Structure formats: C-alpha cells, structure tokens
Amino acid sequence: MKISIQKRILDANDQAAAANAAFFTQRKILCLNMISSPGSGKTTILSRTIEGLKDRVRIGVIEGDLKTDLDAQRIRRTGAPAIQIETSGACHLTALQVSAAVKELPTDSLDVIVIENVGNLVCPSAFELGESARVVVLSTAEGDDKPVKYPGTFAKASIVLINKIDLLGHVDFDVAKVQRDAKVLNPNVKIFAVSARTGEGLPDWYDYLVSLRGPRG
Amino acid sequence: MKISIQKRILDANDQAAAANAAFFTQRKILCLNMISSPGSGKTTILSRTIEGLKDRVRIGVIEGDLKTDLDAQRIRRTGAPAIQIETSGACHLTALQVSAAVKELPTDSLDVIVIENVGNLVCPSAFELGESARVVVLSTAEGDDKPVKYPGTFAKASIVLINKIDLLGHVDFDVAKVQRDAKVLNPNVKIFAVSARTGEGLPDWYDYLVSLRGPRG
Numbered sequence: 120m121k122i123s124i125q126k127r128i129l130d131a132n133d134q135a136a137a138a139n140a141a142f143f144t145q146r147k148i149l150c151l152n153m154i155s156s157p158g159s160g161k162t163t164i165l166s167r168t169i170e171g172l173k174d175r176v177r178i179g180v181i182e183g184d185l186k187t188d189l190d191a192q193r194i195r196r197t198g199a200p201a202i203q204i205e206t207s208g209a210c211h212l213t214a215l216q217v218s219a220a221v222k223e224l225p226t227d228s229l230d231v232i233v234i235e236n237v238g239n240l241v242c243p244s245a246f247e248l249g250e251s252a253r254v255v256v257l258s259t260a261e262g263d264d265k266p267v268k269y270p271g272t273f274a275k276a277s278i279v280l281i282n283k284i285d286l287l288g289h290v291d292f293d294v295a296k297v298q299r300d301a302k303v304l305n306p307n308v309k310i311f312a313v314s315a316r317t318g319e320g321l322p323d324w325y326d327y328l329v330s331l332r333g334p335r336g
Numbered sequence: 337m338k339i340s341i342q343k344r345i346l347d348a349n350d351q352a353a354a355a356n357a358a359f360f361t362q363r364k365i366l367c368l369n370m371i372s373s374p375g376s377g378k379t380t381i382l383s384r385t386i387e388g389l390k391d392r393v394r395i396g397v398i399e400g401d402l403k404t405d406l407d408a409q410r411i412r413r414t415g416a417p418a419i420q421i422e423t424s425g426a427c428h429l430t431a432l433q434v435s436a437a438v439k440e441l442p443t444d445s446l447d448v449i450v451i452e453n454v455g456n457l458v459c460p461s462a463f464e465l466g467e468s469a470r471v472v473v474l475s476t477a478e479g480d481d482k483p484v485k486y487p488g489t490f491a492k493a494s495i496v497l498i499n500k501i502d503l504l505g506h507v508d509f510d511v512a513k514v515q516r517d518a519k520v521l522n523p524n525v526k527i528f529a530v531s532a533r534t535g536e537g538l539p540d541w542y543d544y545l546v547s548l549r550g551p552r553g
Contacts, residue, residue, distance in 0.1 A: 124341055156373045156374045156375060156455070156457075156478075157457050157478055157479075157482055157485070157486065158373060158475070158477065158478025158479045158482060159478075184485055185458065185485060185487075185488070186484065186486070186487050187481075187484055189481060189484070189485065208458075208488055210456075210458040210459050237458070238457065238458075238486075239427075239456055239457070239458050239459075240373075240374050240455065240456070241402065241425075241427040241454065241455075241456050241459070242427050242456075242458070242459065258375070258477060260375060260475060260477030260478075260500065260503065260507075261373075261374055261375025261376075261477075262374075262375045264404075264406060265374055265375060267403065267404055267406070268374070268401055268402060268403055268406065268455070269374065269402055269403070269455075270402075270403055271402070271425055283477065286477065286503065286506055286507070289502070289506055290477075290503070
C-alpha cells in the first residue's frame with residue numbers, strides 16, 4: 120500500500136518535471152538542480168557564481184528551505200532574481216513547486232535557472248524537477264566517505280562540486296578518493312574542487328557552466 | 337489521502353517506539369538518538385565517547401546508514417558492540433528497525449545504547465525511536481543558521497553538540513548565536529561545544545551523559 124501510493128506521487132511529480140523540462144528546452148534555459156547536505160555551501164557558491172558570470176550569463180534562482188527566506192535574501196543581494204519556496208517541513212522540492220516558482224521568475228531575460236534544493240543529501244535525489252543537469256555539492260568538512268554512503272544521490276549527479284578546499288589540512292578528506300568513488304557511480308561525472316570562500320577553482324566551474332548553456336538563442 | 341497514510345505509518349512507528357521505551361526503562365538503559373547532517377562527526381564523537389567513558393559506562397551502538405557498514409566497523413574498533421542497519425535508500429530509521437537491532441545487542445551488559453541515525457537533518461526528526469533523549473550534532477562547518485532553518489529538528493533536541501570547534505577561525509560560525517537560537521526553540525536544551533578531533537569540550541559532555549544514565553541499578 121505504502122509503495123503504490125509513493126509510486127503514484129512520483130508519477131505525478133514526473134509529469135510535472137517533464138512539463139518543466141519542455142518549458143526550459145523551449146526557452147533555451149539551462150536548469151540546474153543543486154543538492155547537498157545542510158551547510159555544504161550551496162548558497163555561497165551560487166552567490167559567487169552569479170557575480171563571477173554577471174557579464175556572461177543571466178542567472179535566476181529558486182530557493183528551497185524548510186523555513187525562512189534567508190537564502191533568497193542572500194541571492195537577491197547579488198542583484199539576481201530569487202524566489203523562495205518554504206516547504207513547511209517537507210524534506211525535498213517537488214516539480215510542481217518548481218513550476219509555480221518559475222512563473223514568478225523573469226524567464227524571458229534568463230539564461231540559467233538554478234534550483235537550490237532543501238539541504239538534504241537523501242530525499243531530493245528521488246524527485247526529478249525537470250532540470251537539465253544535477254549538481255551535488257560536497258564540503259570537505261563532511262568527510263570523503265559520502266559517495267559510498269549516499270550512492271543513489273551521487274549516481275544521479277552530472278556534476279560534483281567539492282567545496283571548502285580551503286579547509287584541506289584542517290579536516291581529513293582525500294580529494295582523489297572522492298573523485299574515484301564518484302566516477303565508479305557515474306563514469307561521466309564532471310568534478311570541480313573549489314572554495315567558495317577564497318574563490319579557488321571557481322573559474323573552471325564558471326567556464327563549464329557557460330559551455331553547458333551554449334550560445335544564446 | 338497522502339496525509340492519512342502518512343499518519344498511519346507514524347502511528348505504527350509510535351507504537352513500536354513506546355515498546356522500545358518500555359524495554360529501555362525496564363532495563364535501566366539510557367537510549368540516545370543522534371541526528372545530524374551527513375558528515376557532522378557523529379561517529380567520531382561516538383568513538384571518542386565510548387573510549388572516554390570505558391571505565392564508567394558500557395555503551396552499545398546501533399548504526400543507521402543508507403548503504404555500507406563503515407560506521408559500525410569504526411565503532412567495533414573501540415571494542416563496543418555495534419549493529420548496522422542498512423536502510424537501502426530510506427532517509428531515516430524506524431522504531432521497528434531499532435527493536436530488531438536491539439535484540440542483537442548484549443543488552444544485559446549495557447548501560448547506554450546510542451542510535452546513530454541516518455545522516456539527514458530533516459526526516460529522522462519525525463520518527464520517535466523510543467529514545468530517552470535526542471541529541472542533535474551540528475558541525476561549525478555547516479554554518480550558524482541551521483537552528484532557524486531546521487527548527488523542527490532543533491525544537492525536539494534535548495542536547496545539541498556543536499562539533500568541530502577546532503575549525504572556528506577557518507569558518508564563519510557564531511557559537512553564541514547558535515546557543516541563543518537553539519534555546520528559543522527549546523529553552524531546556526543542553527548545549528556542548530566540542531571538537532571530536534582534538535577532544536576539547538568532551539569531558540563536560542561525558543560527565544553529563546553519565547549524570548543522565550544515573551547510578552547502575
């Protein structure tokens with residue numbers, strides 16, 4: 120009973136996700152779904168990415184949080200439009216929530232929409248939102264065992280951002296091990312080691328994001 | 337429909353949790369349910385706590401992970417008994433899983449059972465396991481906005497361990513702010529600032545744990 124209900128919820132979600140994907144394709148918008156543990160640095164990466172790419176790519180943001188619009192406020196300080204979804208306790212975003220939020224964004228003037236999912240390395244992974252690519256952020260402070268302990272999440276990631284490399288030396292974290300383990304789960308994954316605090320490694324990520332978006336239509 | 341099904345699942349869980357709680361009370365076992373984001377340092381805190389208290393308290397462990405028994409292996413290296421529950425993708429432990437795991441522990445020779453929940457700051461919070469107290473671990477690397485962003489989880493915590501204080505100075509984290517925000521959500525919360533890496537702050541936590549357990553019956 121539980122499983123069949125869950126399947127029905129997923130089916131409804133998948134339909135909404137397909138509609139979102141069709142909308143993004145038609146508008147030539149690249150949509151990224153960012154997933155991570157709480158506090159891995161998603162919002163800081165995003166703020167810096169918006170500023171670093173402000174002359175090349177117009178980015179809009181959808182923020183998912185259980186509570187508060189703190190993250191949307193942080194994004195708006197960069198000048199980018201941001202819509203906050205408060206999930207009222209739910210542990211992931213759904214495609215329907217994203218459809219509603221997209222309607223509030225100025226999509227005619229956007230090249231990229233980044234969805235910052237609820238801070239949770241497990242549940243968001245099961246819900247397609249219609250994204251063009253999925254980005255998993257892993258902070259060095261979380262430890263290098265996360266790909267093997269959360270294989271479902273990493274297997275679906277097209278991109279892994281290893282963040283907080285400024286803490287290497289203060290934490291036990293083997294970058295090469297994470298690269299190896301993530302590639303076992305998805306041989307095509309693109310991995311960038313960055314510090315959203317110091318900016319190290321971010322230019323390569325910016326260039327890759329621009330290449331994913333392709334030329335403006 | 338979805339809500340009523342979810343409620344029924346919770347009711348079944350609450351019944352099993354009540355049975356677990358009765359078992360622990362009868363055996364005078366203190367049971368802690370540890371909840372946190374992935375990589376906050378639960379297993380390291382636990383390993384050090386077992387070693388630090390080895391002459392005062394006999395601790396057994398139930399480990400919850402989506403995949404792998406890496407954490408149970410780490411705990412067993414301390415000499416303590418540890419049972420691994422692999423949830424096969426589920427984002428939280430249930431009281432029934434705990435009931436089954438408890439049967440595999442040598443409960444006659446234990447004073448304390450620590451349940452290390454799946455690394456997830458959201459979902460485990462909704463499932464009572466029959467614990468005597470709930471411990472939320474927050475690493476300084478995760479940022480000091482977590483109590484306000486995850487209020488449901490922090491409101492149910494009797495104890496908050498702020499871990500990785502050795503990283504203060506390398507990360508933006510205001511310990512006093514977290515203490516204030518956690519106390520707004522639960523005025524009776526006990527908060528310890530510790531480093532499982534250096535050992536700083538752990539003795540106060542050890543003493544408090546012993547005081548919670550009370551004298552051996």
